[in-house]
Amino acid sequence: MAIVLRYVFVLFLLVTTHAFAAEAAKVSWPSALEVLQGQIAELKVTGENLVKVEGRKGKEVLYFASNGSGVHTALLGVDVEAKPAQLKLSLKAFDDTGLQLHAEIPLTIKANAYHKESFNVPPSFDQMTPETLAEIRREQAAFAKAFATTAQERFWETPFARPVPQEASASSFGARRVINGVPRPPHTGTDLSSPTGTEVVASNHGRVVLVGHFFFAGGSVVIDHGGGLYSMYFHLSEFRVDEGAMVRRGDVVALSGGTGRVTGPHLHWGIRLNNTRVDPLDLLRKFGAPPSNPAASTKADK
Numbered sequence: 001m002a003i004v005l006r007y008v009f010v011l012f013l014l015v016t017t018h019a020f021a022a023e024a025a026k027v028s029w030p031s032a033l034e035v036l037q038g039q040i041a042e043l044k045v046t047g048e049n050l051v052k053v054e055g056r057k058g059k060e061v062l063y064f065a066s067n068g069s070g071v072h073t074a075l076l077g078v079d080v081e082a083k084p085a086q087l088k089l090s091l092k093a094f095d096d097t098g099l100q101l102h103a104e105i106p107l108t109i110k111a112n113a114y115h116k117e118s119f120n121v122p123p124s125f126d127q128m129t130p131e132t133l134a135e136i137r138r139e140q141a142a143f144a145k146a147f148a149t150t151a152q153e154r155f156w157e158t159p160f161a162r163p164v165p166q167e168a169s170a171s172s173f174g175a176r177r178v179i180n181g182v183p184r185p186p187h188t189g190t191d192l193s194s195p196t197g198t199e200v201v202a203s204n205h206g207r208v209v210l211v212g213h214f215f216f217a218g219g220s221v222v223i224d225h226g227g228g229l230y231s232m233y234f235h236l237s238e239f240r241v242d243e244g245a246m247v248r249r250g251d252v253v254a255l256s257g258g259t260g261r262v263t264g265p266h267l268h269w270g271i272r273l274n275n276t277r278v279d280p281l282d283l284l285r286k287f288g289a290p291p292s293n294p295a296a297s298t299k300a301d302k
């Protein structure tokens with residue numbers, strides 16, 4: 001009996017080893033990644049008979065979407081304040097027989113050279129009355145609620161669009177600010193120098209998950225693009241959408257303004273990816289329309 005069992009076990013090993021070797025050869029994993037603080041990378045796993053790919057960066061879920069012919073992609077974000085480090089991404093792929101394959105992909109997070117700036121705001125901005133503190137708590141709670149759940153389905157598709165035609169001001173993403181002599185958290189969006197009343201368009205398709213007026217952000221619109229990706233538009237003067245609406249890339253969602261904690265009118269454009277705060281201009285550089293045809297990015301889906 002023991003001999004028979006041993007024979008069966010050896011046969012089992014041969015069969016499974018053979019199966020893993022055969023399947024592993026068909027799957028292509030991402031190579032080691034190097035990503036700067038505040039930037040984005042795309043992960044691509046390919047295999048003819050892959051039905052599903054799952055991934056994690058620590059506790060953070062990476063949402064993979066399939067193109068239907070064996071190519072599975074996810075966006076990876078590195079937070080603007082992430083410490084330089086060596087991490088491992090954990091990826092799992094499942095084929096149509098239920099076989100599960102696993103890979104660990106090295107990720108190196110590198111420091112980015114963000115500039116520092118000092119400026120002053122009227123003392124009233126820093127004198128927090130009980131009413132102001134209550135307003136700030138309401139703002140934090142509203143944004144936390146908007147980010148608490150993301151659509152599992154990916155609504156967005158390339159290319160991403162600029163929300164307004166204007167360029168970024170000097171007060172750009174990642175700047176470490178010293179306000180009234182006190183160091184503050186970094187700037188987590190890109191300020192585009194739009195005059196009040198400029199039409200602000202959705203960067204991509206998605207669901208509007210927040211429309212409201214807040215102490216810091218002023219008039220605000222947040223769009224959930226699915227798979228952990230959000231875009232944010234702050235300091236708006238007027239809204240053109242309601243919470244819950246589905247929008248397409250290029251749809252006008254608001255008019256820009258100078259509401260909230262600002263020193264002048266502009267559009268603050270922010271991108272959030274799986275709880276990381278990343279540079280909107282990096283998203284445009286990597287997944288925007290080619291520079292030769294800038295109009296296509298905002299008009300393609302109108």
Ligand SMILES: [Zn+2]
Pocket residue numbers: 187189190191267268269
């Ligand atoms: Zn800003």
